[in-house]
Amino acid sequence: MKRVLPGFGLSLGITLVYLGLLVLLPLSGLVFKSSALSFAQWWDIATGERALASLRVTFGASLLAATINAVFGLIVAWVLVRYSFPGKRLVDSLVDLPFALPTAVAGITLATLYAGNGWVGRYLEPLGIKVAFTPLGIVVALTFIGLPFVVRTLQPVIEDIEPEVEEAAATLGASRAQTFFRVLLPGIFPALLTGFTLAFSRAVGEYGSVIFIAGNMPLVSEITPLLIISKLEQYDIVGATALALLMLIISFLLLLGVNALQWWAAHRHHRLNGGAL
Amino acid sequence: MSTSSPRRANAEPRWLRLTLTAVALGFLGLFLALPLVAVFTEALRSGWDNYLTALADREALAAIRLTVFIAVFVLPFNIAVGVAAAWAIAKFDFRGKSLLITLIDLPFAVSPVVVGLVFLMIFGAQGLLGPWLSAHEIKVVFALPGMILVTLFITFPFVARELIPLMQAQGKDEEEAAISLGATGWQMFFRVTLPNIKWGLLYGVILANARAMGEFGAVSVVSGHIRGETNTLPLHVEILYNEYNAVGSFAAASVLALLALVTLVAKTLVEWRMRRETEMLAATLAPEATGTSTGNRS
Numbered sequence: 351m352k353r354v355l356p357g358f359g360l361s362l363g364i365t366l367v368y369l370g371l372l373v374l375l376p377l378s379g380l381v382f383k384s385s386a387l388s389f390a391q392w393w394d395i396a397t398g399e400r401a402l403a404s405l406r407v408t409f410g411a412s413l414l415a416a417t418i419n420a421v422f423g424l425i426v427a428w429v430l431v432r433y434s435f436p437g438k439r440l441v442d443s444l445v446d447l448p449f450a451l452p453t454a455v456a457g458i459t460l461a462t463l464y465a466g467n468g469w470v471g472r473y474l475e476p477l478g479i480k481v482a483f484t485p486l487g488i489v490v491a492l493t494f495i496g497l498p499f500v501v502r503t504l505q506p507v508i509e510d511i512e513p514e515v516e517e518a519a520a521t522l523g524a525s526r527a528q529t530f531f532r533v534l535l536p537g538i539f540p541a542l543l544t545g546f547t548l549a550f551s552r553a554v555g556e557y558g559s560v561i562f563i564a565g566n567m568p569l570v571s572e573i574t575p576l577l578i579i580s581k582l583e584q585y586d587i588v589g590a591t592a593l594a595l596l597m598l599i600i601s602f603l604l605l606l607g608v609n610a611l612q613w614w615a616a617h618r619h620h621r622l623n624g625g626a627l
Numbered sequence: 628m629s630t631s632s633p634r635r636a637n638a639e640p641r642w643l644r645l646t647l648t649a650v651a652l653g654f655l656g657l658f659l660a661l662p663l664v665a666v667f668t669e670a671l672r673s674g675w676d677n678y679l680t681a682l683a684d685r686e687a688l689a690a691i692r693l694t695v696f697i698a699v700f701v702l703p704f705n706i707a708v709g710v711a712a713a714w715a716i717a718k719f720d721f722r723g724k725s726l727l728i729t730l731i732d733l734p735f736a737v738s739p740v741v742v743g744l745v746f747l748m749i750f751g752a753q754g755l756l757g758p759w760l761s762a763h764e765i766k767v768v769f770a771l772p773g774m775i776l777v778t779l780f781i782t783f784p785f786v787a788r789e790l791i792p793l794m795q796a797q798g799k800d801e802e803e804a805a806i807s808l809g810a811t812g813w814q815m816f817f818r819v820t821l822p823n824i825k826w827g828l829l830y831g832v833i834l835a836n837a838r839a840m841g842e843f844g845a846v847s848v849v850s851g852h853i854r855g856e857t858n859t860l861p862l863h864v865e866i867l868y869n870e871y872n873a874v875g876s877f878a879a880a881s882v883l884a885l886l887a888l889v890t891l892v893a894k895t896l897v898e899w900r901m902r903r904e905t906e907m908l909a910a911t912l913a914p915e916a917t918g919t920s921t922g923n924r925s
Contacts (some may be wrong), residue, residue: 351750352720353809354799354803354804354806355718355719355799355802355803355815356812356815357714357812357816358715358718358719358721361711361712361714361715362711362713362715362719362721364707364708364711364712365708365711365712365715365716365727365731368704368708368711368783369712369730369731369783372776372779373730373733373734373780373781373783374730376746376749376780377733377737377745379745379748379749379754379755380741380744380745383748383754384756385837412681418630419739419890422650422651422654425650425651425654426645426651426654426655428651429647429648429651430651432638433644433647433648434650435648439895441652441655443891443892443894443895444655444659444660444663444891445655445659446891447659447663447887447891448659448895448896449712449834449837450837450841450886450887450888450890450891451662451841451878451883451884452840452841452842452843452860452861452864452883452886452887453841453843453844453861453865454715454841454861454862454864454880454883455666455841455861455880455883455884455887456662458864458865458868458876458877458880459665459666459880460662460879461663462669462873463661463662463665469661469665470657470661473849493658494658494662497658497659502734506789526638526639526640534812543682551736554738555736555737555738555739555740555741556738557738557739557843557844557847558739558843558844558847558861562865562868563662575738575739575740575741575844576740578740578744579740579847579848582744582747582848582906586791587748590744591744591748592742594741594744594745597737597738597740597741598737598741601736601737601738601741602733602736604734604736605729605732605735605736605896606729606844609725609729612713623783
């Protein structure tokens, strides 16, 4: 088929050159830089005591935050799509705040709120719950950062649920809980998992909002991005590069995972709708 | 009422609806509204005078200027490349298209700290180009060019991501009609394509701008934190906070929070506008639906 529209070569050319020079070349520079290390040396750095502890903190807190976001994000998305209450549009716009608010601002604000004398911290501290300057603080910051992902991924999917699906289940005698957990939830599950993975992958790389509230104690509340920075500040370029390469590989795998999930969600959605007809 | 009565048979009981709404609002209140209120309360804690003095500080003003400069410099690149990428991906079929889309997403997935480090590894003193750059006395990292480069990297996906689905949905009929009627490529672009995508483009630019002005991790690594020179507003917030200057830090933070609010409002307005246009488009395209839509309009 002959192309009628002009500009294919130009637009693709601009895209590829820009992407190559700005993104791919610099990233391969990192890979090239760390090729000075043997795999064994790289492994030693990545599994050193402090690095391993930071990975545990980073992934543990990210997993917990993404789970909190999955549970509450599902409730928020459901309420925003299905129910009406005064001020709903305002609340809906506010959901994107973590995308719009610079991470450093979020960081100092959460640290102030959850410190012992802060608005929230003063009620938690007497209960023996310390949030600021502990790993729990990291979870709070990462929950804030990841909040919009689950809500925004789920909203269009919940909007698209055909009313017939629920009606059929109700007509066949299912209780509301059965309808939700056995009919609706399986339908929106791929989107829920996509939102969870997006929130998780954002959390793993997050730096700005975490460092203010974390306390940054090595082995306890030090995240991997911060460890990279402190290695850099001690002129341990090799160590910083090795950890950065590890993070890069992990984020690439997560990106592929998100793509696979979105593909799954799209096909499943298609199949369900096709099946309903 | 009209929406709730047909759903009654398959809606949650009232107590559950109220509970879920309360849980959702409580969660959003604790995690979103409270921090937003806290930024402004902390900034104004010791009165308007101190707040304004903190903002009029020479270093604070320099930081604001630098932040705005970087965003203004970066956005035209985002627009040009974003539109080009969306044009190629949405209007043409070629091999490796889904790989290209994944690669465009890549800057979202990489940790900001890693982004900063990557540019340090290339342009820094010990970087790949370091010796050549220092021989020619060109400073990239710990200077403005490095900060611009990382911001370009970080904000690359926003415009393209917004435009690709929009331009795919619009199809290519209108452009093909323009070309077959004898329009040149640029005439087609400025008279047909651009008017069609202007709100989507604006949406992408708003998001890219918020990220460009607010970026912290990546810029922090390559800035070198030279006061009054390579300090952006988010970095200024950090420095003052670490010096226990809470008022100054939150005053600078409040400017960024205000930017976030403006971003949210602009984003919401553009969303409404885009939804209106899609609805109008759908009404004109489906002849059987025009009866109701003209009825609404008159």
